[in-house]
Amino acid sequence: MGKTAIQIVILCSLIFIFLPAIAASPDEAGFGGKIAFLRGGEIWIVDQEGKNIRRVTDTGGKVEDFLFAPSLKYLAYSRRIKTVEEPGLWERGEEPPRRSVCSLAIQDLRNQKTLYEMVPPEGEWISADKWMPKELLLGHSSSGFDVSGFFVVDVLAPKSSPRDLDYPQGILLVESDFSPDGSLQAYVNDSGVGKDFMTHLYLVDLKTNAERLLLSKRSVLSPKISPDKTRIAFFEVEERKKKSFDNLWVYDIRKDLLKKLYQGPAKPKFGGVGDLTWSPDGRHLAVSFPSETRVLEIENPARVHRVRGKDLSWESNHSAIYSRGNRVYKYRLNTREDDPFLENAANPVYLTSP
Numbered sequence: 001m002g003k004t005a006i007q008i009v010i011l012c013s014l015i016f017i018f019l020p021a022i023a024a025s026p027d028e029a030g031f032g033g034k035i036a037f038l039r040g041g042e043i044w045i046v047d048q049e050g051k052n053i054r055r056v057t058d059t060g061g062k063v064e065d066f067l068f069a070p071s072l073k074y075l076a077y078s079r080r081i082k083t084v085e086e087p088g089l090w091e092r093g094e095e096p097p098r099r100s101v102c103s104l105a106i107q108d109l110r111n112q113k114t115l116y117e118m119v120p121p122e123g124e125w126i127s128a129d130k131w132m133p134k135e136l137l138l139g140h141s142s143s144g145f146d147v148s149g150f151f152v153v154d155v156l157a158p159k160s161s162p163r164d165l166d167y168p169q170g171i172l173l174v175e176s177d178f179s180p181d182g183s184l185q186a187y188v189n190d191s192g193v194g195k196d197f198m199t200h201l202y203l204v205d206l207k208t209n210a211e212r213l214l215l216s217k218r219s220v221l222s223p224k225i226s227p228d229k230t231r232i233a234f235f236e237v238e239e240r241k242k243k244s245f246d247n248l249w250v251y252d253i254r255k256d257l258l259k260k261l262y263q264g265p266a267k268p269k270f271g272g273v274g275d276l277t278w279s280p281d282g283r284h285l286a287v288s289f290p291s292e293t294r295v296l297e298i299e300n301p302a303r304v305h306r307v308r309g310k311d312l313s314w315e316s317n318h319s320a321i322y323s324r325g326n327r328v329y330k331y332r333l334n335t336r337e338d339d340p341f342l343e344n345a346a347n348p349v350y351l352t353s354p
Contacts, residue, residue, distance in 0.1 A: 031072040031109060032353030035321060037328055037345045038063065043077060045351070048315060050341060057107070064102055065347070068109075069131045070180060071354045074155050075109055076128045076137050078102035081119065087144040104128055104139060106155060115155065118162060124148070129174050133182030133206060138173055150174070177232075179225045180352070183207055186223040186232050201234065203253065214251060215258065224276040230254055233276050233285055237266055248276075248287060250298060261285065261301040262294075280352075281317040284333070288312065293322060295333065307331050307338070315350040323348055 034045040041061030046053040057063055059079050066077040081103050085096040104118040104126050120126045120141065128139045135155040139162075140147050150170025151162040165173070176187040185204040192198055199220040203212045214232070221235040236247040244266035250259045267289050277286040286307075287294045293312045295305035309324035318333045321341060328342040342348070 031068070031351050034351050035315065035328075036066070036068060036347075036349045036351055037342060038066070038347045039342075039345045041080075043075070044345075046342070056109075056112070064100055065128070067128050067131060067137075068349065068351055069135060069137075069155075070182070070352075071135065072351060073109055074115075074131075074135060074137075075107045076131070077105055077107070078127060079105050079117070101125060102127070104153075106137065106153065118153070126151075132173070133178055138170075140170065140174070175222065177222075177224050178206075179229050180227065184225055184229055186225050188220045188223060201232070201251070203232070214253070222275040224278060226278050226282040227280055228282050231282065233261075233278070235275065248285075248296070250285070261296050261298070262287065277312060277314060279314050279317055279320075283317065286312045286314070286320065295320070295331075305331070305333060305336060311347055311349075313348055313350045321348040321350060 031045060033048065035048060036043060036045050036056070038044075041063050042059065043056040043063055043066050044053055045056055056075065057077065062080040064078045064080055066075060068075055079102055080100045082101050083098040084101055086099040101120065102125070103120070106115045106117070107113065108115055118126060123143060125142045126139060127142070128137055129150075130138050132138055132152075137153040137155060139151055139153065141149045141151065147170075149167065150165040150173070152165060153162045154160055172187055172189065176185055178185050183206055185206055187202050187204070188199050189202065190197065190199045198216045198218065200216045201214045201220045201223060203214055204210070217236055218239075219235075219237045221237065223232050223234040225232055230253055232251045232253065234249055234251070236249060238245045238247055246262070246264050246266045247260055248262035250261055251257070252259070275288050277288075279285070283298055285296050285298060287296065288310060293307040293309060295307060295312075297303045307320070307322055309322040309329060312320050312322040312331075314320050315330075320331050320333075322329055322331060322338075323346050326344050326346065327340055328345045328348045329338045330341045331338040
């Protein structure tokens with residue numbers, strides 16, 4: 001796989017606290033089909049009907065973010081350990097805002113036990129980016145505003161230390177997408193400089209390591225593989241007459257066809273996992289912008305659903321959950337209506353059964 005292979009060495013700059021691992025029950029705890037969310041600094045789950053609410057963590061209200069592994073066997077979350085002044089330059093007499101410093105905890109969902117916890121060294125931050133195949137958790141460290149390095153935690157080898165990645169490889173993996181079954185990886189790489197600069201979209205079969213170059217453009221951002229593994233959606237930022245535009249493309253892998261779904265003035269990108277989200281049947285694509293989420297119909301992209309919120313997560317082919325303020329709502333495509341679902345809740349995620 002060349003540059004996509006995860007060749008990693010020990011990351012010595014992180015303090016790694018090991019907690020005893022407890023034998024897992026064969027019961028997977030029934031997380032599939034539930035909705036996870038944050039409330040009061042803890043992670044909770046609830047049925048799609050809003051019943052049987054249950055708390056997953058017990059940190060004293062210190063959870064700030066979380067990622068469930070696709071297998072629903074493990075949970076990674078950021079636990080606040082202290083707050084410090086936000087790095088930056090501030091006017092004399094101005095009170096600098098406070099910023100949380102978090103450890104990174106990993107919990108076995110089959111027995112609700114914490115496997116281990118990483119604590120950043122003084123003056124640095126660590127965050128989880130995404131789960132990858134084979135229960136590998138990708139994360140990054142930073143000092144101030146800039147990412148300083150990337151690391152991988154192998155949950156299946158709890159006695160090993162986190163291992164670091166070359167910076168270019170970390171960037172490549174953050175911008176990669178993996179199919180839900182872990183069989184495919186879509187990633188981008190670039191070549192050339194100046195007018196010869198190009199970004200290339202590759203598809204890797206992770207079972208055979210066979211790699212295909214699908215297309216090349218000046219920019220390819222946030223590729224996302226469709227649930228049936230036949231298409232890849234991605235952003236392109238196009239420069240024309242000193243103006244920047246966002247183009248949203250869908251590439252049909254089998255037909256080698258490229259279709260433009262959307263073009264508009266360029267907007268900030270969050271990068272990584274959150275910009276594009278396919279519906280389970282692959283007929284709709286949710287596009288996250290800072291102030292709203294737009295849902296486009298693949299076959300008729302002129303039909304746009306504007307959702308006034310963020311953190312959209314599909315719970316069915318025609319229904320999604322999202323957050324606005326301190327509430328979680330449900331949006332139904334067939335009626336174009338959104339209904340309040342949870343109070344005092346944020347970061348909703350529908351947990352798809354593996």
